[in-house]
Amino acid sequence: MPVKLGLHIANFTWPEGAPRLGAVLADVAATADEVGFERISVMDHVWQIGVMGPPEHEMLEAYTALGFLAAHTKTAKLLTLVTGVTYRDPGLLAKAITTLDVLSGGRAIMGIGAAWNEEESRGLGLLFPSTKERFERLEEALLILRQMFAGDETAFEGKHYRLGRLLNSPLPLSRPHPPILIGGGGEKKTLLLVAKYADECNLFPTPEVQHKLDVLKRHCDTVGRNYDEIRKTVLYRFDLAEKSPKEIIEDLGRLSALGFDVAHGGLTKAYDTSQFEIFQKEILPAAEAL
Template identity: 40%
Template structure:
């Protein structure tokens, strides 16, 4: 598995009717595939994250969505960013991602994390538990899922999960990759060091040096060569051939989150835009190259939430960023 350039589908609250939802999703992912993106990602949420005044919080179920993309694309890898471990029995999740792999001809990636959004759990009747609970559950789940993805039949009796000689067929390979997502330097990174092929680091750019040092330490603790664990950073990108338009998109997006850049202090502005990259293609490329890739991150996953559904924007982003990760 190599993910140097990923595309996370942005919000799904389009103004078009629900009947047009999947044609819009498919068009974006096909554009990403043509533009050289390695992987398309869909968030695992039950509704769109709330913004002030947002009455349409449409969010399709993640594995149904990825299944539709499996037969609508040919080359691009497909993954959740990331599956909430709390939402699914781990053996069932291994079955789901393996079935996606078969349907896509070997292009599935299991993206998984501990789960974090308490409101979803409450509204849908899932146990949220404590921070410690969720990471214990993730560790147990991967002790079941990882061998199932390799064609083994694990038996496991833990605090949270139990399986007995769990069969996982059909499969078409024994090396379906595992991506762990999160920013926790002790628990998340330790789990990634033990189980993952890829770690998608969630943090502000200013935190990256410390995060990478922590990851080095977690790998060293178990004797793993750090170079065998690929890394990426999720970036929120506002790109347009017209720089003023890109900056207006960023301004409007932040305003919808309750942040007015025209009134913000320097510190407030820095905090609000710490994971954002904005401007014409050359500006975005320079920002990502110097602020992220130069620090030792292997790849970039981008979210184009402000204008990703607009035809041509995903292609523009791919054309801008692919040379950076191929260098």
């Protein structure tokens, strides 16, 4: 099964610094789009996360960045991996995704999850309730998003969110709506929400990933959902300093055999666009031929 590739940009601490960040990011996005990456994603964080660097490293606000990327690309789909539900009220989030979808010509994907970064949330005064409440808010947000994308203006009365009129004009261009991707592999809550509401899921390629897919399938059976209609995506690392193109292609083959449709991958030095030539000539064609 062919595997589409996505470029995941999670690090903006680049050699030329903030004064050239816009110009370099535009070049990265345009090049990735031109060589054939199906999608481009950014994190929805306001501080850098620990696995990438200290919190003081450069981080861009996600939806401003995606709007910028929309103007510098033509075909790549655009998304966050993934938005923390508590970072924006769902009515405003639906409006942001709709705006991105309309201005990009129907290229938005709604990536969302329950949020986890308490440090940055407390630091900038963002809402960060208990895990239980975050998942309750996530389910309500998913209902609101689907309703607003469909143009249903009926008032919403939930436990955590109360919206008087879900007016969303203009509506998204994507039909039936911008795809909803839920990130995370929690077996009791996250994967159940995937089965109930998502068009796509995103998992990590750990040794437990087959088990996670099996759990998702069981949830689909329970709620009466067709498991095969959910697009499976994985967060992979395209690091040409550590892996050869052959090794990356072999990894993609294994992921394809598990049923994954998309591999979102980061690059250590994404600002070096010369490496995209290897993807264009070797990796992308091989992934498409799987």
